[in-house]
Amino acid sequence: MAYAALVSLLQTLEESPQPMQHILSDLLEKVRCLLEILDDSARKNSLSIKDLEGQIRDASFQAQDIIESNVLTQLELSKSVSCGVGSCFWEIISALQDMFPAIHLCDTSMNLDKHKGLKKVIDKFASISGALSKIKDGKEEAPSARNSWGAGSSRFIASNKSALVGLDQDLLHLKEWLVGSSSNLDIISIVGMGGIGKTTLTRNLYSDPLIEDRFDTRAWVVVSQDYHLQDLFTILVISTGKDGSEVQEKSVNELADRLYKNLKGRRYLIVMDDVWDTKAWDDVKRFFPDDNNSSRVILTTRQSEVAIYANPRSPIHHMSLLSPESSWDLLRETIFGQEDCPYELEKIGQEIAENCKGLPLAIVVIGGLLSRDIKGENWEHIAQDVTLALARNEGDQLTDILTLSYNSLPHHLKACFLYMGVFPEDYEIFVSQLIKLWVAEGFIKPLTPKSLEELAEDYLSDLINRSLIEVRRRKHNGEIKTLIIHDMLRELCLKKAQDEKFLQIMNSHSHVFLQDRNNQRRVSIHSDSLLPLTVVHDPYLRSLLYCCDLHSSNRLVSFIVSFKLLKVLDALTIRFSEFPIGILELVHLRYLAFCHSSNLWLTASIRKLQNLQTLVIILRDTRMLHQDDTLYLPSSIWKMPQLRHLLFEKGFSRSSFLEDIIGEDSVVLENLQTLSDITNLNCTKEVLEIMPNLKKLGISYVHNSLTEWSSYEFNNFIYLHKLETLKCVFITRDAQAKEPLPLNLAFPLNLRKLTLSGCRISWEKMTVVGSLPNLEVLKLRDNAFAGSMWEPNEGEFTKLKYLLIESNHLEDWCANHTHFPQLRHLCLNFCTWLKAIPSDIGDIGTLETIELFECNSSVVASAMLIQEEQESLGNEGLRVRVNSYDDYFKARRNTSLRKVTT
Structure with a gap:
């Protein structure tokens, strides 16, 4: 993990206080040079540089520890006395000078006897120096490995x-x-x-x-x-x-x-x-x-x-993984050949086959193991953990084959792949969460003009293309939504993570990490039976992720804040009744995610976390959301320039949003890309210009008789030139109110996904949406548009792939295939007034599914007729699904389960 360690160190250097940046400029250049050497060695498939990677990694870890520990010390000193760069800082410089040969940071000298902890690091870099010079001079010998x-x-x-x-x-x-x-x-x-x-x-x-x-x-x-x-x-x-x-x-x-x-x-x-x-x-x-x-x-x-x-x-x-049935057929044939499997072993045999997760080589290898035990004396034990059985008995062949894929990865992808081991077995990983974590961990090397998130998406695509991770679900426009990793590849992640000092899994049933639990950079908690975690010793822990379900947080805060250098804290499974004030001591935090159980007041001191990039705060169970449960935000949160993603459940500013965000000490949040879900955002031009690079925005407006819709200035959305996703929910306290939204609603041309709810705009005004040139997903809920007839205009919705109409009074829909030329999915829910789906909709060549829930029988009949007509024309690709209540609410639960983080 030398490359990932260097990239993370590079970011630490670049984000260090201004006085330090000037003094550490030579070190910064040295780190950049080392990264270039590693990039070059990957292209040349260098073997000698691989021998040095462990040394570079360890030295980089210690360099980062020294810098960040002393930044923390300086911050603590500044609380009591105003001082510049103290004497302890000069010790940092001296130590780093010895750690990185040929660097002359300043004229400061040091006595190594005062820094015994650095002697090993100095020795490591002494040996690295000669090897690096050979690489620079082009004297490295070519690999001698022969083709097989x-x-x-x-x-x-x-x-x-x-x-x-x-x-x-x-x-x-x-x-x-x-x-x-x-x-x-x-x-x-x-x-x-x-x-x-x-x-x-x-x-x-x-x-x-x-x-x-x-x-x-x-x-x-x-x-x-x-x-x-x-x-x-x-x-x-x-x-x-x-x-x-x-x-x-x-x-x-x-x-x-x-x-x-x-x-x-x-x-x-x-x-x-x-x-x-x-x-x-x-x-x-x-x-x-x-x-x-x-x-x-x-x-x-x-x-x-x-x-x-x-x-x-x-x-x-x-190639696809085998089904459970085919897996059992292959396992049975591997063990018994043409003979029958004894009846008493069939059930447990099928379980073992299914636990191989459809990978033929794993099935064949485990079959070889089981064939030595025809009586099935150990089959029950093997079924409990197939991966462990493979690792202990017959795993070399399988491990060697899978390791080839890991070894072939370029340096910048290895840490990203190993990070997949953070998540529990069979865990469905949300892409958006994974990317935010990669960025916060410091795995992504900046490369203009792309953002860190865009580069992370490229990394992800590369891992998918290399058959190392698998797409589980896609969004309505075809983008990847969730991923999974095969158990055998996850096992490889854990083994390599152990070798690389990269990741520690804390699980009462874990068999991977049995060594001394020191020098832990990342810990992922998979079992609440291990808490409190007295087994975690390393004060230099950088990442702590909870993947176990906890209902109480009181005993954990003091444990968490003991890791002063923590950068990632993912505690979405832990519910806090009040803001954990101790977390504010973790000034290096880049990623913070947790849950609250009711009204939560976010302290103004949140501004202390000046390195924070991602803040996620949601209710523990969205199905229990009460209309008065609110997250109250302080004005100070709008003064944190490193913020990239703010994701809330009903985030509400305590005073006027305009006053909060604009003032004498206001900053432009140039890094902010996500803001969701914020309540009653006043879309003045001045407010939106504070967030010029916003890509995703979710807003809820709660209307009362004292506020006019027009006062929110919705027409100013057009100033968010990079906005791609917008969700606007309009809630009227008066159930009898029928007041529509102002007609000055306008959207930026770059918009790709739009969700509207409760607007009550006339269908005649749909052109404001239909004319958006890049719109791919449109969700219309709770009478977003009102009226009994909708007749789209020609030349609109040219790129629309997904259309949802839910809870609407639409009766007559006059449309044909030319109005939605690229539509793939049509979903109608609670459209009890609609008479029929236009028959010409079936002539859309790209249409794959029509989903219906709680619609008139005439609508269902029209959908079935469309499918029959298409089948008669040879189009077997169109499918009609009439969902039950269970299907509908299961889909909604899956959507809302992690909606804030996605």
Whole structure:
């Protein structure tokens, strides 16, 4: 974790007080230089730099500890006496000078005997210095690792045809692809995580009699991570030639030319198994001739990027995990072959198979273990923790295969991947929460013009494309909403995190971390039985995350605040009845999340947390929300320039918002991207200009007879030029009131998601929404628009993908496929007045689902008729779902469960 440690240290240096920044400028440049060296070493696949990473990591940790501890000391001293940079600060400079060789920060000298704790760090960096100079001078020796094509090829040749349990449809689909009518050379990519069965599937495909007869010549080569062209071309020439004499003492160029001649004019099938890099494809592709004779190349890879690069025009075959039924079939066959499983072992066997989470290699490996115990004496014990059983008995093969994926990661992704171990097993991870945590942890190296969050999204996409994490749910516009990580990959995270001193999981059933519990940078609590956590000793703890459910917080505050250097505190599972004032001592906090149980007054002293980036405060259970339960915000919160995300449950400013946010000491919150949910925001131009980079805004307006709607100046939303998501809920205290919203409502052109509730605007004014050029998601709730008829205008809603209409008096909807050309999902809830869905809606080529809940029977009938008509036209993709109460409220609960953090 040298790279992540250096990035975090870099941010600490850049965020240090101004006097320190000037003095530490040389150190800052040294850290940047080290980051460049690590980036360069990743590109060159350097081995020698890897030997130094642990030393760099430890030294960076200690440097960060020294700086942040003394910043804290200076802040504490400033409370009682006004002073500049004290003598203790000069000790910091001297210590850092010795830790980072060749840095001359100042003329201050020091006696090392006074800093015994730094001697080990100094020794480490003394050894690092020489190695770094070799790298800078380009004297580092190239890796000597050899490609494993010989072993891999032999393994393939010697192996028997594997059973394709659960992969029959994959085989059929790919076989049709191989023998398809296309005469051009086609590159077919099979993508999936390690151990998912890519090679097994391809092996069966390659050996199929139909495929053998189809092609004049075939060749199989295992590429691997450290391939050598000489080896690749040698095996390809041998496989496609008439004898082996063609490869004797041939150069790479001669072998490549020989391969081209062997393939020219022949229909061939080439399998390039286990491709890790686009360069491997670039090195060989020009020697595969395209003679319009339906030749094919199959690539297997863990990385979508490689597949897309090899053939951007061809679909990718993504491998899926096995179903529980197929998992049991594979496990049973692995253990018993063609014999039946004893009846008394079937139930526990099925449980073990399901606990392998559909990964074929894990099933085969655990099957090998179970086959030694045909009587099933230990099956119950193994079923309790399959991952542990694999780790203790047969895990080497599986671990080695999965470790290849981790080792191939560039430096900047390794910490992000290991962080997935923070969450409990089978936990559904919200992307928005994960990204905020990554940023707060300091994993993201700034790179203009993108924001840290945008860079984090790029990191996330890369991990997904490398088949290391899996998308679980998507938002209505196709964006990723939640993720999961396979148990075996999570186990890999935990093992590597232990080696890298990266993460400590505190769980009464944990088997991973049994060593001394010191030097802990991050701790994730998965069991309340361990609290209070007297086992956590390290005063330099940076992150504390609670993933266990606690109903009382009183005994925890004193424990939490003992970690003075804490940067991340995620306590959303802990309910506070009042603001935990002790947390204000944690001046380095960047991320703070907790729950409250009723009215909560946020202290004005929150401003002490000047490094705070994300603040999340929600009610413990949103279903218990009372209309008077409110989070009261102080004016000081609008004076914290580092804030990036403010997420509340009914956050309400105690005085006029305009007075709170604008004053003599007002600041421009340039970093603020999220503000949700705030009550009665007065949208004056002056207020909105304080938040120029806001991307997500959620507001609730509570209307009474003393306030005119127009006083909130909704037309000024247009000044939020970067706003992408807006949610406006209008609540009228008088249930009989029918007053509509002012007609001067206006929205910024960049808006992509809009939720409106209670506006009561005439449908005739819908053009203010329909004309938004980038709108993808529109949710209209509680008579957001009023009237009995809606007839959209031509040329509007050009990018709309999701439309929800809920609790509305709409009767006649006059629309056709031209009004919503890209609509994918239509959802109608409680539309009891609506007569029918326009029949032409079914002609929208992109439409996938129509969901209905509590609508007239005539609406349901019209939806079914639309589906029948589309099926008669050959469109099998459109589905109509009529939801029950259970379906509806389950969906709403899932949406609101973590809505504040997302």
